[in-house]
Amino acid sequence: MTDPTDDQVASLAAALDVFSRRFKLKDAGAGRPLAEIDKHILHYVEAHPGCGPTDVARNFGVAMTTISSATDRLAKRGFLERLRPSEDRRAVALRLTGDGTSYTAAQKQAYLIMFRAMLAPLSPAERDTFVAMMTKISSYEG
Amino acid sequence: MTDPTDDQVASLAAALDVFSRRFKLKDAGAGRPLAEIDKHILHYVEAHPGCGPTDVARNFGVAMTTISSATDRLAKRGFLERLRPSEDRRAVALRLTGDGTSYTAAQKQAYLIMFRAMLAPLSPAERDTFVAMMTKISSYEG
DNA sequence: GTTGAATAATACGAACTACGTATTAAACTG
């Protein structure tokens, strides 16, 4: 396969520059906004209930202590609870609280609205094509 | 125009989730990595040589003092110089140094490589279609 | 079974960032 042309690359650069500015998500809840990593943690814990800080740290490639601080913040905020499972009493099992679940739900809803806005300018047929291309790009194993 | 279907939105969400993880840029230079805002400032100053901190703050929607600190960091690092124009001696005119120019050039180069990687999985014809769609989405005035 | 190594997590401190308030200096305004 030939390489992308310089024109294609330059146009993509320009489009993505605007794109990244335009499609930026506000924080879902009230009060002080969460740090980026905190939001990632909430989504990860929702998908992996009962996981531990070590899993989270490995998954995001940050230091364990960072996750410890972050889960501490989230627990204080009432979004996360740390349970000591009887099976291994060193470990903690992370779970979303009701508030945490609401928060992540609201954030996911906001994402969906944003994705709808992305697709809005395209025709129904173009939307399928676009989504297929994004999927192709994302799942490509180079 | 009808709304995007739930399927389309869900597929896009899944694709962009992977997309955002995969296409993440490492820091261009050596030494301690720059803060995000610092990199944005370098690109802005390159595009608007002689601009002042106030312009930059307005452009990015952050506090003036944040830009003051940031330009201070960048100046200490040798990426930026602050000149006092004779015309208005309150103002400072920001300019990239040679090192600053090199840094931004390296970062832009890294972006281009990333954009090439994005387009690589698509056929030449698809690339045009994809770039056109991204442009359409970015420039849409809803 | 007890001792020693490995593992899970936290406590604490150092380095850094963002930003609000106060301050300095220069340029307008009447």
Added chain:
DNA sequence: CAGTTTAATACGTAGTTCGTATTATTCAAC
């Protein structure tokens, strides 16, 4: 020329990341 506005910085506070040290628990070997 006094008062206000404007541009920027100094300084302090709050918050984040992460490295090192510490605590508690489990595993391994003898």
